[in-house]
Amino acid sequence: MGEQPLLELAGISVSFDGFMALKNLDLKLAAGELRAVIGPNGAGKTTFLDVITGKVRPQAGDVRFQGRSLVGRKEHQIARLGIGRKFQSPRVFEQLSVQENLALAVSQPKTPVGLLGNHLTPAQRQRIQQLLGVINLSSRAHHRAGSLSHGQKQWLEIGMLVVQDPQLLLVDEPVAGLSDVETERTADLLKSLAGNHTVLVIEHDMEFIRRLQTQVTVLHQGQVLCEGSMEQVQADPQVVEVYLGTSHQEQL
Numbered sequence: 364m365g366e367q368p369l370l371e372l373a374g375i376s377v378s379f380d381g382f383m384a385l386k387n388l389d390l391k392l393a394a395g396e397l398r399a400v401i402g403p404n405g406a407g408k409t410t411f412l413d414v415i416t417g418k419v420r421p422q423a424g425d426v427r428f429q430g431r432s433l434v435g436r437k438e439h440q441i442a443r444l445g446i447g448r449k450f451q452s453p454r455v456f457e458q459l460s461v462q463e464n465l466a467l468a469v470s471q472p473k474t475p476v477g478l479l480g481n482h483l484t485p486a487q488r489q490r491i492q493q494l495l496g497v498i499n500l501s502s503r504a505h506h507r508a509g510s511l512s513h514g515q516k517q518w519l520e521i522g523m524l525v526v527q528d529p530q531l532l533l534v535d536e537p538v539a540g541l542s543d544v545e546t547e548r549t550a551d552l553l554k555s556l557a558g559n560h561t562v563l564v565i566e567h568d569m570e571f572i573r574r575l576q577t578q579v580t581v582l583h584q585g586q587v588l589c590e591g592s593m594e595q596v597q598a599d600p601q602v603v604e605v606y607l608g609t610s611h612q613e614q615l
Contacts, residue, residue: 417433578592
C-alpha cells in the first residue's frame with residue numbers, strides 16, 4: 364500500500380468541440396513530492412488542472428486521489444478532500460489585512476470579519492503567525508492586502524491555501540509578472556512547502572523551474588512528452604523541437 368501514488372491520472376482524454384485538449388494522459392504524483400509541469404501554449408496545462416479539480420469532466424480515463432476516483436465529484440467536494448488550487452491571478456480580499464485574509468481562510472465556518480479573532484483556536488492563531496514567516500509577510504501582517512506588491516499577493520494567496528492544510532497544492536503560473544527577487548523567493552517558498560504537502564506547479568518561466576530543482580513533466584498537445592530532471596528535459600530532442608520557434612527556445 365505504501366506504493367500507492369497520492370494522485371494518479373490514467374488515460375485522461377478531454378475534447379472540446381472536437382479539439383482534443385488532453386489525449387490519453389497518464390501522470391502519477393507521490394505524497395510529499397514537488398512536481399513542475401511545463402509545455403507550450405495549448406499543451407493542455409490548464410485543462411489538466413481543471414480535470415483534477417472537477418471543473419472539467421474527462422470523456423475517458425480516471426483521476427484517483429488517495430485511491431478514490433474524483434471523476435463526477437463537484438469542485439467543492441474535491442476541495443474538501445484536500446486539494447487546493449491557486450489560480451494565475453491572486454484572489455485575495457484587498458480591503459482586509461494580510462492577517463485577516465489568513466484568518467478568514469482558516470476559520471470554519473466562515474464568519475463575518477468582525478468576529479474572526481474570536482473564532483480562532485490558539486492552534487490556528489499560532490499557525491497563522493508561523494505561516495506569515497513562511498510567506499515572507501510577517502512585517503506586513505497588519506497592512507491591507509491591497510497595498511501588497513503583485514508577488515506578495517501571490518504569497519498571501521499561497522498562504523491562504525496552505526493554512527487550510529490541503530494535502531495537494533495545485534499552483535498555476537505563480538511567477539507571471541514578478542520581479543527576479545520575488546520569483547526566487549516564490550521558488551524557495553514552494554520548495555519549503557513540499558514534504559508536508561504535495562505541490563504541483565505549472566509555469567512558463569524556465570529559470571523558475573530550474574530553481575525548483577525537481578522532477579519536470581513536459582506536456583505537448585495534451586500528452587506527456589517526457590519526464591525527468593530539468594537537465595534531462597532540456598537535453599531531450601523532442602522537447603527542443605516542440606519549443607523551437609517560441610520565445611522559450613533560447614531558454615532551453
